[in-house]
Amino acid sequence: MISCLLPLAFAWSSAHAEEPAPSPEPTLLSETLPNGLHVTVLSDPSLPVVATQMWVQVGSAHETDSEAGFAHLFEHLMFGKTTNNDKEAYSRHHTMNGGSENAYTAFDNTVYISTIGPAWHDQVLVFEADRMRNLVLDAENLENEKKIVTEELRLRTENDPVSRLLDPAFHAIFGDHPYGHLPAGTKEDLAAADLALVQKFYNGYYHPANMHLVIAGPVDGPATMARVQELFGPLGGERLVPPTIPDLASHDFPSRVLLQEDIPPIKVAALMYIGPTMRDPDYWAFKVMTEMLAGGELDAFREELVTERSKAIEAMTVAETLRSGSVLAFASINLPFRSERRAFKLLHQTRDTLTEEAGWMTQAKLDTAKRRLLRQSLERRYYAESQADALGQAYAWQGDETFAMGGASAAIDEVTLEQVQAAWLKYVVQAEPVEIFVKKGEPKAEEVQ
Amino acid sequence: MSPMSLSFGLLFSLSGVASAQDTRIPAYEDQVPPPAAEALAPKPKAVPAIWTVSEGTEAVLVEDHRVPEVVLVVEIPVGTYSPWLNAQHGVEAWELQMYDADGALRARADALAADLSVYCEARTCTLELVALKRDLEASVALVQDVLKNTSYDKAELKRTDQGRQIGWEGSQTDPDWRLAQTTAQLLYTEGDPRLQSYVEPEKVLRDPKALAAARDAALRLPGRRVGFAGDLTRAEAEAIAATLLPAVNPVTPADLAPAYLPLRADRPASLIEPMDNLTQIYFALMRDGITLEDPNYPAFLVANHVLGGHFFSRLYVSLRHEGGETYGAYTRGGGGATASVYSLSTFTRVENKATTEAKLRAVLTTFHEGGVTEQERIEAIGYLQGSELFDQQSPSNLLSTTLTELTLGLPPGFFVEATKRASALSTEEINTFIKAHYDPAAFSMVTVEPEP
Numbered sequence: 043m044i045s046c047l048l049p050l051a052f053a054w055s056s057a058h059a060e061e062p063a064p065s066p067e068p069t070l071l072s073e074t075l076p077n078g079l080h081v082t083v084l085s086d087p088s089l090p091v092v093a094t095q096m097w098v099q100v101g102s103a104h105e106t107d108s109e110a111g112f113a114h115l116f117e118h119l120m121f122g123k124t125t126n127n128d129k130e131a132y133s134r135h136h137t138m139n140g141g142s143e144n145a146y147t148a149f150d151n152t153v154y155i156s157t158i159g160p161a162w163h164d165q166v167l168v169f170e171a172d173r174m175r176n177l178v179l180d181a182e183n184l185e186n187e188k189k190i191v192t193e194e195l196r197l198r199t200e201n202d203p204v205s206r207l208l209d210p211a212f213h214a215i216f217g218d219h220p221y222g223h224l225p226a227g228t229k230e231d232l233a234a235a236d237l238a239l240v241q242k243f244y245n246g247y248y249h250p251a252n253m254h255l256v257i258a259g260p261v262d263g264p265a266t267m268a269r270v271q272e273l274f275g276p277l278g279g280e281r282l283v284p285p286t287i288p289d290l291a292s293h294d295f296p297s298r299v300l301l302q303e304d305i306p307p308i309k310v311a312a313l314m315y316i317g318p319t320m321r322d323p324d325y326w327a328f329k330v331m332t333e334m335l336a337g338g339e340l341d342a343f344r345e346e347l348v349t350e351r352s353k354a355i356e357a358m359t360v361a362e363t364l365r366s367g368s369v370l371a372f373a374s375i376n377l378p379f380r381s382e383r384r385a386f387k388l389l390h391q392t393r394d395t396l397t398e399e400a401g402w403m404t405q406a407k408l409d410t411a412k413r414r415l416l417r418q419s420l421e422r423r424y425y426a427e428s429q430a431d432a433l434g435q436a437y438a439w440q441g442d443e444t445f446a447m448g449g450a451s452a453a454i455d456e457v458t459l460e461q462v463q464a465a466w467l468k469y470v471v472q473a474e475p476v477e478i479f480v481k482k483g484e485p486k487a488e489e490v491q
Numbered sequence: 492m493s494p495m496s497l498s499f500g501l502l503f504s505l506s507g508v509a510s511a512q513d514t515r516i517p518a519y520e521d522q523v524p525p526p527a528a529e530a531l532a533p534k535p536k537a538v539p540a541i542w543t544v545s546e547g548t549e550a551v552l553v554e555d556h557r558v559p560e561v562v563l564v565v566e567i568p569v570g571t572y573s574p575w576l577n578a579q580h581g582v583e584a585w586e587l588q589m590y591d592a593d594g595a596l597r598a599r600a601d602a603l604a605a606d607l608s609v610y611c612e613a614r615t616c617t618l619e620l621v622a623l624k625r626d627l628e629a630s631v632a633l634v635q636d637v638l639k640n641t642s643y644d645k646a647e648l649k650r651t652d653q654g655r656q657i658g659w660e661g662s663q664t665d666p667d668w669r670l671a672q673t674t675a676q677l678l679y680t681e682g683d684p685r686l687q688s689y690v691e692p693e694k695v696l697r698d699p700k701a702l703a704a705a706r707d708a709a710l711r712l713p714g715r716r717v718g719f720a721g722d723l724t725r726a727e728a729e730a731i732a733a734t735l736l737p738a739v740n741p742v743t744p745a746d747l748a749p750a751y752l753p754l755r756a757d758r759p760a761s762l763i764e765p766m767d768n769l770t771q772i773y774f775a776l777m778r779d780g781i782t783l784e785d786p787n788y789p790a791f792l793v794a795n796h797v798l799g800g801h802f803f804s805r806l807y808v809s810l811r812h813e814g815g816e817t818y819g820a821y822t823r824g825g826g827g828a829t830a831s832v833y834s835l836s837t838f839t840r841v842e843n844k845a846t847t848e849a850k851l852r853a854v855l856t857t858f859h860e861g862g863v864t865e866q867e868r869i870e871a872i873g874y875l876q877g878s879e880l881f882d883q884q885s886p887s888n889l890l891s892t893t894l895t896e897l898t899l900g901l902p903p904g905f906f907v908e909a910t911k912r913a914s915a916l917s918t919e920e921i922n923t924f925i926k927a928h929y930d931p932a933a934f935s936m937v938t939v940e941p942e943p
Contacts, residue, residue, distance in 0.1 A: 088557050090880040129812070130803045137801040138870035140877020159880045189815030193771070197818055197838060200770045203664050304768060306660035338601035340594060349594065352646060355653045377653075406602070413604035417623055420558045424885035 071263040077278050078251025081270050082433050082443050085263035092163040092259030093426035096154040097434040100247040103149040103220035104284040111227010112235050114147035116243045118187040124176040132169045147225045150365040151438055157427050160260050171273035179240050188232050195226045203304045210487030214299040220287050246282025254437050258429040290316045290367030295476045298490040302483035309376045311385035313475035317368030320439045326453045327461035332361035333411040334402055342402035343372045347392040365439045382479050397471055408459050415454050539893040547713030547739035550732040551893050553720040555886035559624040562887045564718035567709050570614045572684035572749035580696035584705040585609055585616040590647040591640050599633050615898050624722040631731050638710060643699035652695040659691055670773045670939045673764045674832045678779055680752040711740035718894055720886035751829055754779055761936040772940040773838045776851055778933045780825030780833030789913035790924035795822050796871040797863045809854050810837050816847045828899050859929040862922030875910045
């Protein structure tokens, strides 16, 4: 059933009537096949390449304790041979036609990505449908990929001090929440992975009802949708529903965490606050609030702590959103003489100043933040991959891919200054932050009472 | 954001992902964007217009009205390799000019919802502003005021100095950086500007008056360019370009150009760089790479792609797919404006050093002896031609390629032409180049590995 056929230039121009309408007009087509596969086709004749992304709603956060790192390991296995094609065929098709192919595993999703010229796109769909049905899973390939992924893990998390901090930091901060272990997993868990686990992922989690196929580029929407129905319609099996990830807001975080590593002689202090999920009615006000704080050249927190008060050599606001919640952190980088107690006191004082002398929270700043967010969404129109990425994420996290197009602009446009003030009060002023302190020393990560 | 901020921003970033292919950006200096191709593109989306604004000033426009946004670029013809610019601390003069004492310039950029960046690369320093079309007039005024700013923020100069030192200390514990440093030190003679990124940074000059003077002098050098991309017309661009910059100073300093020194002739066959706290060994089988202007550059494009340019390249197949020695194996560098480090690179667990080193050497030996096959040549050309579409995605893509060609003194369309030339080569011609360039005797093996 076709659920949406929307000329998107209209969606943009109606949300921001003062902006000239982009042209030519892209159209969005979406449909859920009888087997549960959700399909979105953004047809934009102005794009030179086609992006195809398969969003699987399984990431590292869905792994059990003994499966850490397996979602990512399985992602590697998906580049193996099938009953129809050898191991090289999919990548070779991209390489010999100037395209690119890859995949990544995050906390909430595993995403397979392809970008290629329109002349070669149909074959990408053929390959994609083939590996979803006919992947050959054998012990030899599993053992080889285990070695490869272990090297990736060493590269990303063991051989650089800041990278080494990441895994213990996530454990210490998120504890037993599913975000408490990184997608890379551990060497021990990877070593223990077996073919039974492989089959659980392939047959259960990689069920079409757990997946979303996104296509963006100069394609004929209805014809592409028909081709997808033909190729992906026969997929099926017994679905395994991924476990629900608790919202971060319901998690019991530690009050203070101390991290040590072989970093340069500096001390980093941070206050971390938990924000709403993208499905929460407060989300857009929170999003605009973070943009007002730090979206431009001037970061309000840095300006107060570093420029005005000269109490740190650097400071920053960091905002991130995951499916189960948002995080807002204020961090300072200090010279070694700064004590932990003093560093946190300064962070709290700076936060209080931003509350009491809220020069960053004005109608003019709100309007600017909205305009900046609009510009970012307009820029995506140049890139098929950015469009596909936004569509995939909006559907995975908000259940509605039109948020990636005009929907988000409309939601942002409706945010008022009062709503931003309320978000600051609720998610920062009245909230208890996690205090994080990082300094040079023998490696350790611990909760401090 | 400073490198220091970026490093620790990562700690608070929740978007950490693991991916199928190693997509880290090569760290070597002196690289230029990958070439584009033409054959399979039905029709270019836009053709860059280039004109002379006045004596010593050139303009480039890539007109594209899909999105109501404009990109404005000011580029001066000196960068971090210029002795003249370095002598007067011109790099920090350029990069910190948007930091005025009261933050007014950045506040204006924020009010316009504009992205404003100022940076220096090896041969150029650039100011780039991206804004909505409706803010074009105010954006142009902002650019002019940034380029006139004399009130450099002294506190920001001090913090930049501290940040440079902390960044330098941080780089000492990054094995990839250490590998790049070691290979560069093997290739270049001490004092060569191409070693600049690998020596401890100098103190930042904290004299606003001197910095403003250095920036003003640099801005008046002939050979500067103004670039435009996006939603504006030639008439609009011409009007802005005509009044944007102060007049060129026709008297130019003598030591503007980089003073490249001869490459080291005494390179050892192998070198180990020891480092603490490693669980892997990082390899670079390296030599000097050919330059863009080398007649063999088109042959290099094909050879390099086959050897280490994709997921089923010779290196990837041997070191990753057959035996799982590593996560990534690729070639880096080569095809620079000047001779640069070219390497076959990979990494592996410590106990697997001998196997990996043997395989890495064997790939090179086999490649040198047998060259590429006809099928590999065809696929490499397909890659070069097909990837041209990616260069057409946005007007800023095209502007960037055009400015690179102009900066390096290359004819317009050089990269497209290089692919055409590569497409015309026979397998035999490519293999003749491989026989000469990929002789294992010309390569040195550099490793970063744990202290014994």
